[in-house]
Amino acid sequence: NAGVTQTPKFQVLKTGQSMTLQCAQDMNHEYMSWYRQDPGMGLRLIHYSVGAGITDQGEVPNGYNVSRSTTEDFPLRLLLAAPSQTSVYFCASSYSITGITGELFFGEGSRLTVL
């Protein structure tokens, strides 16, 4: 099993550009989420989904859009990139839609720099 796959691993954008971070999982997990990780801060939830067609906002959703058309894929779109969005982005999935187990499977991260 590949687990959670994120692409691209590295990306440099200019302010105002848009792009999509891809996330795919092959574990048939209903729950998927996006976090960002910044130096000196804990992982912060951006958006999450408990199943195809269902998405909701997390702690820091501004500037990001998501959609969930299939169980496997959960892309994260940056609409107008800003330097404040320079970060490492992690996609994570779980077999528990209630999140009670807390066992998230993370991808290896996408490192984004906005100039």
Place this chain on the structure above:
Amino acid sequence: EDQVTQSPEALRLQEGESSSLNCSYTVSGLRGLFWYRQDPGKGPEFLFTLYSAGEEKEKERLKATLTKKESFLHITAPKPEDSATYLCAVSDRGSTLGRLYFGRGTQLTVWP
């Protein structure tokens, strides 16, 4: 205000020198507390889930314990391969299902 506070921020141990990492939390109702390990350039890897005070979980040289306000990750006779950042996260009964609050982590270095 952080819901999850980890200490120390960094810890250097000699191989074989046992120690503990602390995770304190302030959520109103704990649904679960989780420990993850993160290696440089990688995503976090799940270690343990603890649900109630008094609960303990073990895996190799790691043992996690939980009280009403904090959790400890005890590392017994650590080896250099235990070097990583250890993250603590909690799920709050008052928050959206599936949402975890992460601490900033403890960076552990074990030298030979």
